Amino acid sequence: MDSNFEALGAALPRILDGVWITLQLTVGGALLAMLIAVTLGLLARQENILVRGFARAIIEFFRGTSLVVQLFWFFFVLPQLGVELDAMFVGILALGLNYGAYAAEVVRGSINSVPQGQWEATTALSMTSAQRMRRVIFPQAWALMIPSLSNLLIHLLKGTAIVSFITMADLTFRVDQLRIDTDTFFAYTVGLIIYFVLAYILTLVMNMLEVQAKHRLGRGESLREALSLRSPDTGVDAGEGARS
């Protein structure tokens, strides 16, 4: 038992290196995924059938072909075609494209869920379609899409574990190393707990974003109120009071 913790203490710097790699992949992959999601999500609702078809094809392709296949394609095939990519870059690329395709559907669906009246009001105010999307529709769609994006982010974090297949020393790789000096149960429990804590922190961050986004739409309390310890009823009361 003690030797387990001793081994853990000795391995801690390496494990933290692994956590750092995992975090870089998660954040980099998520940023790339968001960029792809917004681009494809907007293209997938264009009227032009060529544009829409192109976006749909990309979305279905990256959703349908499996993350591991995409990772291996970038890692094993591209070098043979003369394109050498850094493993970290390959990891971020595969994660970003795969989860970006999933998130594109979330973006598209959320934009479509913004009530019809909001679109009509922008027409009545003669806004251009760019103004309408940027200033009215997207800010409202954003609040709708956060819960699904939050789920996808956790999937993405879990998905980063596959980069150990392409020789990257991420958290999974380091935990596998730790197993040699400790017993199996100990090493993997530590690994799972670290992943769980990371996932939990990401969930909290996304929840905060959601509270903030909803507050901007005049629904629910502000982030500061949500984080304060006293019971947060005031935000709702203000809304109800005005109804009298």
Add this chain to the structure above:
Amino acid sequence: MNDIWNWELAWEALPTLLVGFFTVTLLVTVVSTAIAAILGLVIAIARRSAPKPIAAVIRFVIDFIRMTPIVVQLLFAYYAFTNIDPLTIGIAVFGIHYSTYMAEVYRAGIESVPKGQWEATTALSMSRRRTWVAVIIPQAVRATVPALGNYAISMFKDTPFLLSIGVVEMVQAGLVFGGNHFKYIEAITLAGIIFLLASYPTSLLICRLEKRLAFRN
């Protein structure tokens, strides 16, 4: 290695890939989906029927399994149960991991059954067991079929994770083939195409089923 794409090599790779596909990829998907579907329901009912502290423990365990990578869970089970063959371990881990997702789907389904249904079973003095089997589950489960299908597809695309515990499924078979021929493009591209060919039509089917169920409600 002068051609980018070698049709002969692709043709040669295909049987290897298909063997991996049918003996492992498809097998794991089908059996693990069945486990997830049943275990998920058991978890959902347990969470609802159990006393609060136990329900809280169940919830924590579910969250823990759901929020940690399958790859690490596979490795854990693989080294912890050295006497069990890796394929069985893979099937069990996939089944258990996805049962946590299915439990959430069932939970939503159970909650969507109107309160009046529960009250009616009480008014009829129905037993707890009979209430679940005859009234609640039939109503709760129907709407969960599309979600189950979507998770099956998701699991299908996660099966390459099995290579971490040495199970040769389709992608690992392709990788080995590519390594032997010093050329990866054919086998890996084909593996991707097979995934796409199998998953895309299935997801279209589920989408239609979903619309039909939504329409009927």
Add this chain to the structure above:
Amino acid sequence: MAAPNGAVPAIEFRDVQKRFGDTVVLDGLNFTVAKGDRVTLIGPSGSGKTTILRLVMTLEDLTDGYIFIDGEPLTHAEVDGERVELKPKHKTEIRKRIGMVFQQFNLFPNMTVIENIIEAPVHVLGMSKEDAIEKARGLLDQVGLADKEDAHPLELSGGQQQRVAIARALAMDPEILLLDEVTSALDPEIVGEVLGILKDVAESTDITMLIVTHEMQFARDVSNRILMFDGGRIVEEGTPEEFFTNPKEQRTRDFLQAVVADPITGALPWQPAPGASGTPAAPATPTTPSTTSTTTQDGDPL
């Protein structure tokens, strides 16, 4: 009140047809609205009234025919005998002269009250932010919500939201204002405050108004012309005076009887009850709150 002969009408419908799938909503509709006119469209639901407003606002595409705003074609023009669709840019230019207030308010929940009002003046008309804010404050004062400029729309009551929506539409200085059942989503006791504001707008400006409403008293107070629709056609038209006191068509009489008659005596609010000739009708009706009596200048109930 009516525009002098020969003047260009503010709105002209020429042979307008509108179909939704196989359903013909408007079939060869012709009518004009002179500048400064206040025209109310009434009729049973499904008669195409709201569709007319939505066509003017380009929220729907017309199936056939033409709509002219100030004599200029809105969406389609006749070129060498051919009906051709105009460029979106042209539509946008014409559309800037038209404002609309919706049944469901449609305020932007991601913006505060004042941001809702200055959004289009700043980003569509290119007004400076300072000027837009100054103007918006004036309008908020006019609709009695000067203290709500930093509130979020969803924190306001329905009546307050609709007042902000009116201010938002007026901030664009529209030549034409479309009012689409603006009180239908409101609780009966706050209908008056919204209609009172619109009456003030009607009295203090020369904005052309096209109104769809079920509030007959409001129609009577504000409009100078009333068009009765049924089945996508104009059944009858006239001044409110003629229209409400002496409707010519049986269908108009039936409609008025159904919407506004006193549920107990069967009397129309502005007519003596049948069988009680000579005696005046009950002073108030439960179904149509009188805009003149219930509204105060600021519109706040307390």
